Amino acid sequence: MLSIEKKAIYMSKPRTESINFKVPKAMAEELDRLADECNVDSRHLYARRALEEYLRDTRQHHIEYSLKEIKEQIESLREELATAMTTLLIHAGKIETFEEALEWVSKTYPPLG
Numbered sequence: 703m704l705s706i707e708k709k710a711i712y713m714s715k716p717r718t719e720s721i722n723f724k725v726p727k728a729m730a731e732e733l734d735r736l737a738d739e740c741n742v743d744s745r746h747l748y749a750r751r752a753l754e755e756y757l758r759d760t761r762q763h764h765i766e767y768s769l770k771e772i773k774e775q776i777e778s779l780r781e782e783l784a785t786a787m788t789t790l791l792i793h794a795g796k797i798e799t800f801e802e803a804l805e806w807v808s809k810t811y812p813p814l815g
Contacts, residue, residue, distance in 0.1 A: 777814060784811050 725733070733745035742748040787810070788803040797803045 773814070780811055780814070784808075787811070 730745060733749055736752075737743070737745045737748035740748065742751065784807045787807050788800070791797040791803045791806065792800060797806060
């Protein structure tokens, strides 16, 4: 009979790095005041939370900015498609007037909300 060794699998915490820096006395006092105001145990913990929140907000802002750029690119491509479709419909003789072509395109490709 084969012997199968059981091994325990431990979930470890993500590796963390230590960051230490000095601040002017006035800033340290402000961190103390804010920590007290927010019922945080220490200025160190308050500073850590403030930095985490700042980084989270920065990432969120970057995501929102990227999504805005993508939306603008999509809108531009839709406008170019509408122009191309209008031209093709008229040149192919499928629609007689420019106004009819515009109407067809606006119904087929409505603006994004």
